[in-house]
Amino acid sequence: MGFAEERSRERMRVKSRSERVYISKEYNSASPSVVLSLRAVYATQLLFITLPQIRLPYEFPVGGKDIHNRTTLAFWATAAAAWPTHPQKERFRTSKYCICHGESFLTRICITDSIYFGCVPVISHDNYELPFNDILDWTKFSVRIAEDYIYVVEQILEDISDSEFSDLHYNIVKVQRHFEWNSPPRKYDAFHMILYELWLRHLSISDDLSDF
Numbered sequence: 712m713g714f715a716e717e718r719s720r721e722r723m724r725v726k727s728r729s730e731r732v733y734i735s736k737e738y739n740s741a742s743p744s745v746v747l748s749l750r751a752v753y754a755t756q757l758l759f760i761t762l763p764q765i766r767l768p769y770e771f772p773v774g775g776k777d778i779h780n781r782t783t784l785a786f787w788a789t790a791a792a793a794w795p796t797h798p799q800k801e802r803f804r805t806s807k808y809c810i811c812h813g814e815s816f817l818t819r820i821c822i823t824d825s826i827y828f829g830c831v832p833v834i835s836h837d838n839y840e841l842p843f844n845d846i847l848d849w850t851k852f853s854v855r856i857a858e859d860y861i862y863v864v865e866q867i868l869e870d871i872s873d874s875e876f877s878d879l880h881y882n883i884v885k886v887q888r889h890f891e892w893n894s895p896p897r898k899y900d901a902f903h904m905i906l907y908e909l910w911l912r913h914l915s916i917s918d919d920l921s922d923f
Contacts, residue, residue: 760908763842763890763901764819766827771891774804774829775884778877781807785833785868788821803828807876808854808868812861814839826852826890831879833868835861843889843904845911852882 785808788799803809809825810833811818818836825832833854834841841849849855854871856864871879888897889904896902 760905760912761840761842761844762905763823764816765823765890765892765901766820770827772827772829772887774827775880775887777804777829778880781805781830781880784808785810785865787812788825788830788832800828803830806830807880808833810835810864812836822853823890826883826887829880829883829887831876831883833864835864843908845908846904847886847889852879852886854879 781804783802783806786799786802786806788803788809788811803824807830809821809828809830811821811825812835814836819839822832822834822841831853833856834849835856835858837858841847841853854868856867860867888899889901891897891900892902893900
């Protein structure tokens with residue numbers, strides 16, 4: 712995770728540097744109590760992370776390394792029902808791409824359902840911060856489409872080569888363990904990913920607040 716850690720810390724430094732400059736200009740002559748309050752608000756904002764919406768009761772992933780079974784290009788996925796009666800199980804298993812459109816919690820469940828079944832999620836919400844975004848490179852196992860281009864999603868997916876899809880599918884299998892819940896927790900599962908992302912945010916806060 713060395714590369715992921717370095718990448719995430721640099722992204723947060725860039726963001727926090729710009730925020731710190733703004734605060735410094737606005738409150739350069741503020742009282743110590745105001746500065747302390749600003750530091751607390753700033754730290755609290757950085758500690759917000761997006762958690763994966765994982766279906767309960769949890770079951771371990773069932774899809775992956777099954778490209779030969781995926782004969783359908785894509786379908787519009789929905790999070791309609793709980794296991795084991797989910798009506799779209801077969802579509803998740805036989806489709807290359809699962810289109811997860813919108814910003815509701817159901818869409819977020821669809822994303823983790825797609826990963827669960829080894830179906831590449833197609834995400835079309837512009838402002839959604841993805842789970843573990845400071846750690847995982849989502850471009851390696853998902854497709855992001857701007858909301859303005861959702862009407863041509865079929866053409867976009869058809870233009871993705873077989874080799875590119877193969878890489879996306881292979882990487883889906885690799886990241887499945889990061890969206891698993893275990894009792895007790897196992898290395899690199901969702902529990903440890905959450906702790907790791909909070910730790911990265913803590914490091915960023917510690918570095919940046921020291922400059923106030």
